[in-house]
Amino acid sequence: MFQGQRGWFCRSVSRDLRQFWVAEGGTISDPRAADFLFSCDASHPDTLRIYQSLDYIEDNATVFHAYYLSAVANAEIKTSVALGHFILPPACLHKEIRRKIGSFIWEQDQHFLIKKPEKHFIRTPVVEKQMYFPLQNYPVNNMVTGYISIDAMKKFLGELHDFIPGSSGYLAYHVQNEINMSAIKNKLKKKY
Secondary structure, eight states: OOTTOEEEEOTTSOHHHHHHHHHTTOEEOOTTTOSEEEESOTTSHHHHHHHTSHHHHTTOOOEEETHHHHHHHHOSSGGGSOGGGGBOOOGGGHHHHHHHHOSOHHHHOOOOOEEOSSSOEEOOGGGTTOOSOOOTTTTTTSTTTTOOOGGGSOOOOSOOOOOOTTSTTOOOOOOOSOOOHHHHHHHHHHHO
16 A cells, blocks of 8 residues: 555654554655654654654645554555545644634544554454545535535636736736725726
């Protein structure tokens, strides 16, 4: 499943989950070389260092909750688990996010991976044969709230070009509150 992928693991991640990563073909690396950054605690000093890094600040790094690996281990179809559901934001944002979307997916079911000494993974009875974790009011209860599904988008046929405000006769406006756009357009027409 994770063949050729490099993962960094915060010390808050259990040994079982790290072993699962390796058993599925992944390798463990330092944060700078990792393809995936996993943590179980957004306030852990290891994870805080990631949040304070230039890569994170410049949107070049994302921390995922390590229970993603548990969900993969428990899924009948490994590729059916959406990684985006397991984005772990900084702890200072958790209260506001919970207020908007409810609980995070990893908080909805605390019955995660239990590992035996051999390579057998046992599922708890609550998640037995569960292919995915149900979300309440998807996407309202999802980290990607506010984004339209690609399935709902209209197909665009044609050539794409960069949009530069002010070029090609088009302007861009920032509207702070709901206001009458026709009044703004009329004002601009009068200026020209």
